[in-house]
Amino acid sequence: MKPSPADPEAWNAYLAEGNAMQARKRVSADVLLRDEEGRVLLVKPTYKPGWDLPGGMAEANEAPDDAARRELKEEFGLDVTLHGLLVVDWVPPHGPWDDQLAFIFDGGTLTARQTVEIRPHDRELLRLRLCPRPKPHQRTRPAGDPRGHRRSAVAVRAGRIRGRRTALGELLRPDQAHRGHRHRARAARGRGCRRAVDRRGAAR
Template sequence: MRRTSPDPADTAAWNAYLAEGNAKQARKRVAADVLLRDLAGRVLLVNPTYKPGWDLPGGMAEANEPPEETVVRELLEELGLKITLCGLLVVDWVAPHGPWDDQIAFVFDGGTLSQDQTDRLRPRDEELAEAVFVEPDEACALLGERIRRRYTAAMTALTNGRPLYLRDGVPTP
C-alpha cells in the first residue's frame, strides 16, 4: 500500500489509504456461540436443521456486526432468549476447510438460565429442530470434532476464569 501524508488534517488522503486497504486486505468470516447452563449445571445444545450434528447456540455474524451482538441476536431469533453475556471464553482461528475460507469463532459465557427461562425454551424458527440441556460430559459425545474442541476449551476457560485462544481448536501456548 502507498504511504499517506502524516498530517492528520489530511482526511481525504487518510480515507483513501483506508479504502485501499479495505479493498485489498482479507476479510474474515465470524461465528459466535454461547455456553449456557441450567440450574443443574447441564449445558444447552441445539440441533440445527441446515447441517448435521449438534451445536452450541449461536451463529454467523452479519456484515459489520460485533460477535457479542451476533450471539445475542441469534439467541433471540432462534430460541426467544434474551440474555446478558458474562464474558468471553474462547477465540478460535479456524483454518480453511472444504469450500470455506478461514474464520474467527468466538464462544461467550451466557451464564445460568433461570428455571422460567429453561421452562419456556424451544426453537422459534426453522433453523433449529431441537434444543436440549445435557450433562457436560454427554455434550462431548454429541458434538462433532471441531465444535467439541471449542466446547472443551470453553469449559476449561470457564473453570480457570480466563479466556483461551485456539488455533483450529488447539490451545496455543
C-alpha cells in the first residue's frame, strides 16, 4: 500500500526508494579563463592525452559552480569569481564511462600578475599554456568525446559576449560547427601559444 504524506516517516522512506532507483549523472565543471590579451588558459593533464580547459569532476551532491571554484583552487591556488554559465552539454557514454553533464563557466580575465605567476599546483596537471584559441591538436577531452572540442570552441565564442548563454542546440548544429572550425583555423594562423609552463615554472 502506498504511504501517505500524512505519515512523514513512511512517506520519506517511500520517496527514498524511488530516489535510489533513479539514474545518477556524472558532472564535469570546467572554466574558461583568459589573460589580458584574450588568450585562453589550457592545461595538460597527466592522466590522459591532449589539452583541456581547467576544471574537473563534481563530487557527490556538489553544485557545478562550487565544483569549478574548488577545482581552480586545487589546481592553481586561485580564488575565482565565476561570471555565469557559458555552455552545458550532454556527453554520451564512452569506453568504461557512463554519460555525464558537462558545464563550462566564464572565469573572467586573469590579472597581469596572475598570468605571470600562475603555476599548476596539482600533480594531476603536467603543465599549462595560454593560446589564442584551442587548436585542433589541443582537442579537449579527446578520448571518446568527439563533442569536447566543439564544446570548448562554443564556450570561447560565448565568452566573448558578456552575459550570453549558449544552448545545447547550438552545439548540435553542423553549420555552426563547420563555420567555427574555419574561423578557428584562421584565428590560429600566425599567432602562437605562449610556451607551456610546468609546476616548477620552467617553460617547455
